[in-house]
Amino acid sequence: MTYTFSINDAQSGFWKGTLKLAGPDGQSVTAPFEYTKSDSSTAVTCGGGFSGGDVYNLYCGVTLTLPAGSAAGNWRVATITVFDNAGALATFRNPQSQSVTVTSNATLSASGFTISPNPVNNWREDVLGTLTMSVAGAKKGVSAIYVDFDMGGCRQWGSATTVNADGTISIPVRTFSNTQGCTVTGVAVVDGAANVAVYGALYNAPDPGLAIQRVPNTTPPVVTAATLNPSSIPFSELSQTWVQLVIQADILTAPINGYSLYIYDAAGNVVSQSVGGTGQAADGSITLYPYLPWWGGMGPGEYTVGFQLTDAGGLSSYYGMPDFPQSQPIPSGPLVLTITDDSTAAA
Known part of the structure; x- marks a missing residue:
């Protein structure tokens, strides 16, 4: 996760600092960052290659990586600690920022992903289909499913979910005409108790293995x-x-x-x-x-x-x-x- 923010020190200028992310069960992750100036140009950076401003008014971007096995639940920025070039220390506790929900897909999970129809015959018009999955461990039912594709030619079509006779859950997806194919990059399942299960490269999570293929065109005009x-x-x-x-x-x-x-x-x-x-x-x-x-x-x-x-x-x-x-x-x-x-x- 990358957090961006500005640092201002009108006197001696910014030197270095740390950002601490706090999660459930007392777990935390801390990342250092500092002001860096290139020897060969006027470019400056502050954490993760982000740049902007100068030593007195700097734009920073700090990237943290949660290790495998990190506790599932809500993670938030607990503190940002900064030092200026005179050695003065300032600590900002619980700064206003977006929190991150971490899941291990342990409480809530999904499996058996399929898309129908597939392949699609969208040579002449859009095709409306369904993405179907089995969901286990949902508390208070499934409240939402979010799907992302690698191309704009495919899209989740509305937020309505359908519970099928066999217990699987489906959502509508549309493949637009002339789209050659799409791959699902992310699936997020949320239950009524706010538990989340995620899949796909978008979430650095297991691949659901979903790709929409187009019906091949093999015969020239007759x-x-x-x-x-x-x-x-x-x-x-x-x-x-x-x-x-x-x-x-x-x-x-x-x-x-x-x-x-x-x-x-x-x-x-x-x-x-x-x-x-x-x-x-x-x-x-x-x-x-x-x-x-x-x-x-x-x-x-x-x-x-x-x-x-x-x-x-x-x-x-x-x-x-x-x-x-x-x-x-x-x-x-x-x-x-x-x-x-x-x-x-x-x-």
């Missing part, structure tokens, strides 16, 4: 059909026509969220390319609008449309792209866009 509307445009109307491309794709683990579109001429040259983000509708369809460079490079003739689709997991599929070896044929047939020559010759 297209079943694609259509162009209109598929034929008079050249004179090219600048004012929007061509709609509707791609029908399977709804798989990860949603489709990106695309690249290519328009090829009869020789297989790319005459237009467009990229961007997209969304997959509830029926699996993706609606796109190919870019038509009507002012140059796209005259009357037949053109084919190819595309790449990418899902939220980074997997891609390629269809109707003659210049790409991994490309597949479009199941419903090639996408052909015809630009007709509607010009008239002068009489």
